[in-house]
Amino acid sequence: MSVENMPRFRLRMRRKFARSVRPQRFSWLIASASFSVCAVCYAGDDVSEQSFLQDFPVVLSASRLSQPISETPNAVTVIDRAAIKTSGFRNIADVFKLVPGMYVGYKDGYSPFVSYRGGMDEYTRRMQVLVDGRSVYLPPYNTVDWEDLPLHINDIERIEVVRGPAATSYGSNSILGVINITTRDASALNGASISATRGNAGGGNGASDAVIHYGRCGERLDYRLTFGAKSDDGFKFPASSPNYYNGYNDSSRTYIANLRGNYRPNGADSFDLQLGFSDGVRATGDPRNTNSPPHDIKNKSNFFQLNWLRAPDRNNDYRIHYYRIYRNSTDERYNAVILPVVGSTLLADNVAALRQELEFQHTAQIGQVNRLVWGVAVRQESADAPTLLKAPQSLRQSRLFANDEWRISPKLLLNAGAMLEHNGMGRKDLSPKVALNYHATAEHTFRAGVSVAHRNPAWVEESSNSRYVTNTTAGPNTLYQYLYSSGGLRPERALSREVGYLGNFHSGLSVDLRAYNDQVSDVIFFDPFVYAGSLKVPTYDFRNEFSARYTGLEGTVKYIWGAKKNNLIFNYAHQSSSAVLVGTPIIFTQPLPLAVQNAVLAQIQNAATGFGASVPMNSFSLLYSRQMSDACSASVGYYQQGAVHVYVGQSPQPLNRRLDLRVARRFGATEKVGGGEVSLVVQNALQDNNVGYSGYLFDRRAYLTATFNF
Amino acid sequence: MGEPVWWSAMRKQAGRILVLLCLYLPLGCIQAAPLAVTVVLSEHGGPYQEFSDALREKLIKKNIYLDIVDEADEVNPGQGMVVAVGMKAAAAVAGSGARAILNVLVPETGHEKLLRDHPQRAASKAYSAIFLDQPTERQVRLIAAMLPGKRQVGVLFDSFSPDELAELKQRMAMHGLSLHEHKIGADFPLHIALQHILDNSEVLLALPDAAIYNSSTIRNILLASYRSGDPVIGFSPAYVKAGALAAVFTTPAQIAEQTARFIQQYGETRTLPSAQHPQLFEIAVNEQVGRSLGLAVRSAEELVQEISAIAGDAR
Structure with a gap:
């Protein structure tokens, strides 16, 4: 204030004012109201201006905001909670049928596997799979045991599937793609519900599931709990199937529990804690298999994770994330063949795996045009599997990653980043990525990208020594050598190139199209050979055997109309793959008859030439749901997968078609105490002959689910 | 001999009188x-x-x-x-x-x-x-200008009168928008009413109702809306900072x-104009939230100009 104006005003500063600092121009944003005045102020009838003037902490901080699909450097399929519900799927793995180009197979009733672009065996190990940032593919197979995850399908808020390598943003093992599951926030539930399902899956006792959800929200603390039980009799196998006897013993039972809590001591910090466990019993074995007669496998899994998110302002947040996962599988049985003198032998295929990881990540909005995510992580993992691995294994991996989203102009966006990984097996690999998104108009976006990613060998590939020494009719201490690794494997490396188009229209229509060409070199694959003294011939080693190429076109159309009452998702994928054999793969530890050599060579050659059949040429899925009234909804899902022959030992799958239906009726008030829902799901309603990966028949199934809020 | 009392008082006030005179004299003593x-x-x-x-x-x-x-x-x-x-x-x-x-x-x-x-x-x-409070028309115009593809507007309320809601509905209808309102209360706690609104709406319009929007509820409201892909239109810049897409408001200045x-x-x-809404206003936009929701985000300046031009408001 200038001196000349002073006399016109009399600023009567009372004692209270005089003590305060010199009046300054406060930003409107930094309003005087403190957070702590909150709800208490509003309890009464007092009318206050605080609603207008109070400040709030940053809720949707930089790392909470996901990139819109039109700005991601990759093709991304998003499956939200509503789509999962309306699909009527009972198993989490089945949800991925809603991803173009995704193969979902089952080794048996409780061992689903999910692989983008077909598969090479039932141990799919070429995808990164994250649940709330926790990497859940586990050693020694580096595969995901979907049924052992302490996670109920109802706990899922959203699934993002990155189609294509994305090591920069999601870490290692993402050479085919990334599955990123986000579970419901601790605050997502304020109440309790119980849900029970009965169905005729697999005949016998059918399927029986139950789940209880309970959650409470508070000003600073939210938490939710899930207790679930799931059981079914698995699949039926036709008499013609080589796995016919599996059908006798394919039942499973799983109990899970999980807890998620979120505590916010102030406006800037948020602590998210999760823990969970699962306990499952899986029936397996075949009366004809001397080393695996009918018996149970017992699986246990647990995890703990803590996430500290600090968002001091709208442009920065810092995250420290720690998790620990432990899983063990106990598979103990006596072999069926008993020598008169010695008796039967205890065989044990027990596996235990432990993973811990600590990650720091900083997300920064730099000016209006750059958004940088960078971080470091260290991972410690170990596995013990006495009848699978040469010795207990452990390693420590570390990685440094950064990705910048640079808005070169309003129309042009560049995503560039890299991950440098020390894989704990003596290798350092750089996985870079660059993608350019061009917004031709607000509705049309074009994308082009190139990326590199690596997959580290699993211990089952690098260090296996799978054998039984048992007494058989052939004699005492007979050796069955199944696997033996010679080691020294190089990581698989993927170079991916893709172009995409994204249309996002006001009418509620969105279109996602993509063409890609991926080269995967040093593909690790079974390498048959004859192990000296083994009654089992051939034994398998693992070698960097192939260079593979995947090309394809795929697309998704989503349409929402009629005040969100109608929802349509359509996915289509056309793909092809090929492989060439590289190097000289076979090790012979002893001279072999020419016929045996030729047979083993032929197996390898077949693997290379048959590679093209490992992806279905055409596949599509469709999910339409309609909210007919406040209480009633219905949906139709149709899934078609072309003929495919996922490798190793299994029969080819013919064209599979499946029509699923779901109708649901709510009663009482939605989600309120006393309210609930009854739903009926019919899978494979037209009773098409769906032959699965291992030759099982997926016949028509129906489930009735009742949910009650209390 | 001491100073006269009047002189002493005059001397104490001299500085003030002098400055007053300096200021008033050029303007005229009249x-x-x-x-x-x-x-x-x-x-x-x-x-x-x-x-x-x-x-x-x-x-x-x-x-x-x-x-x-x-x-x-x-x-x-x-x-x-x-x-x-x-x-x-x-x-x-x-x-x-x-x-x-x-x-x-x-x-x-x-x-x-x-x-x-x-x-x-x-x-x-x-x-x-x-x-x-902003005039209803201004808020409705903001939604129409900012989210041209979105027609279903959700509103949660606790203490609004039927008249206020009727006016809101009517104003929205004039811009081709449909109002989905839900009252919270003992029967419908906030999270249930919110979910109902998000299921049926494409955008959530926050209106000043302290029982609904306060520092203990804002987090879950913004998170739930974001999860549903529904932008929130707030009524103060604090909402935009926290994660609302935009807000129209008037600054103290x-x-x-x-x-x-x-x-x-x-x-x-010696009379005052009748009680009224603020004539001047600003708009804040959270571009990051808009982009994340896949929306074409327009600048705050553009929006203020457009809304002012239509409504005849002063900037």
Whole structure:
């Protein structure tokens, strides 16, 4: 204030004012109201201006905001909670049928596997799979045991599937793609519900599931709990199937529990804690298999994770994330063949795996045009599997990653980043990525990208020594050598190139199209050979055997109309793959008859030439749901997968078609105490002959689910 | 011999008189006595301080004697005018003997409550207010301009009257928007009502209702809306900072500008314009949230211009 104006005003500063600092121009944003005045102020009838003037902490901080699909450097399929519900799927793995180009197979009733672009065996190990940032593919197979995850399908808020390598943003093992599951926030539930399902899956006792959800929200603390039980009799196998006897013993039972809590001591910090466990019993074995007669496998899994998110302002947040996962599988049985003198032998295929990881990540909005995510992580993992691995294994991996989203102009966006990984097996690999998104108009976006990613060998590939020494009719201490690794494997490396188009229209229509060409070199694959003294011939080693190429076109159309009452998702994928054999793969530890050599060579050659059949040429899925009234909804899902022959030992799958239906009726008030829902799901309603990966028949199934809020 | 008392008093005030003379003389000694305006603040600092600072700036070189006091102080406006800043101050001065009162930084409902509590003020032509609330039309226009593809607008309410809702519905209909409203209460706790609204709407319009929108609920409201892919339109910049897509609001400085005009009118006519919504406004946009929701985000300046042009509002 200038001196000349002073006399016109009399600023009567009372004692209270005089003590305060010199009046300054406060930003409107930094309003005087403190957070702590909150709800208490509003309890009464007092009318206050605080609603207008109070400040709030940053809720949707930089790392909470996901990139819109039109700005991601990759093709991304998003499956939200509503789509999962309306699909009527009972198993989490089945949800991925809603991803173009995704193969979902089952080794048996409780061992689903999910692989983008077909598969090479039932141990799919070429995808990164994250649940709330926790990497859940586990050693020694580096595969995901979907049924052992302490996670109920109802706990899922959203699934993002990155189609294509994305090591920069999601870490290692993402050479085919990334599955990123986000579970419901601790605050997502304020109440309790119980849900029970009965169905005729697999005949016998059918399927029986139950789940209880309970959650409470508070000003600073939210938490939710899930207790679930799931059981079914698995699949039926036709008499013609080589796995016919599996059908006798394919039942499973799983109990899970999980807890998620979120505590916010102030406006800037948020602590998210999760823990969970699962306990499952899986029936397996075949009366004809001397080393695996009918018996149970017992699986246990647990995890703990803590996430500290600090968002001091709208442009920065810092995250420290720690998790620990432990899983063990106990598979103990006596072999069926008993020598008169010695008796039967205890065989044990027990596996235990432990993973811990600590990650720091900083997300920064730099000016209006750059958004940088960078971080470091260290991972410690170990596995013990006495009848699978040469010795207990452990390693420590570390990685440094950064990705910048640079808005070169309003129309042009560049995503560039890299991950440098020390894989704990003596290798350092750089996985870079660059993608350019061009917004031709607000509705049309074009994308082009190139990326590199690596997959580290699993211990089952690098260090296996799978054998039984048992007494058989052939004699005492007979050796069955199944696997033996010679080691020294190089990581698989993927170079991916893709172009995409994204249309996002006001009418509620969105279109996602993509063409890609991926080269995967040093593909690790079974390498048959004859192990000296083994009654089992051939034994398998693992070698960097192939260079593979995947090309394809795929697309998704989503349409929402009629005040969100109608929802349509359509996915289509056309793909092809090929492989060439590289190097000289076979090790012979002893001279072999020419016929045996030729047979083993032929197996390898077949693997290379048959590679093209490992992806279905055409596949599509469709999910339409309609909210007919406040209480009633219905949906139709149709899934078609072309003929495919996922490798190793299994029969080819013919064209599979499946029509699923779901109708649901709510009663009482939605989600309120006393309210609930009854739903009926019919899978494979037209009773098409769906032959699965291992030759099982997926016949028509129906489930009735009742949910009650209390 | 001591100084005469009058001389002593004169000497003490000499500096002040001298400066007053310097200022008044160039304007002419014939000017009328300055209008005395007492500004009563509900609280010190923050937006209240911002308002009083801006008002002081606006009234520089005007023939107005401005006295800024605390709500707890004894207010003795005499024949002058009182500007009550915030509800605490407004409640305190409504019951005083002040003849002319202008309430600012108050919600519309707050002003109405004061009129109910002090019915004698209702008839006065010198009792008025500039609300914090934006006119409904302006909020509806913001949605229409910002989200041209979205037609279903959700509103949660607790204490709105049927008339207010009817007006909102009508205004929305004029812009091709449909209102989905849901009342919260014992039967429908907030999270259930919110989910219902998000299931049926494409955008959530937050309206000042402290039982719904406060610091203990805002987090879950914003997270749930974001999960549903529904943008939130708020009514203060704090919402935008927290994660709302946009908000239309009026800053204390803009209210001060309008207040200065009210004061001048009072100086000339001894009456105040009727209670009204703020004429000036700003729009804040959270571009990051907009982009993340896959929306084509327009700049705040563009939106202000468009809405002002249509509505004939002043900027």
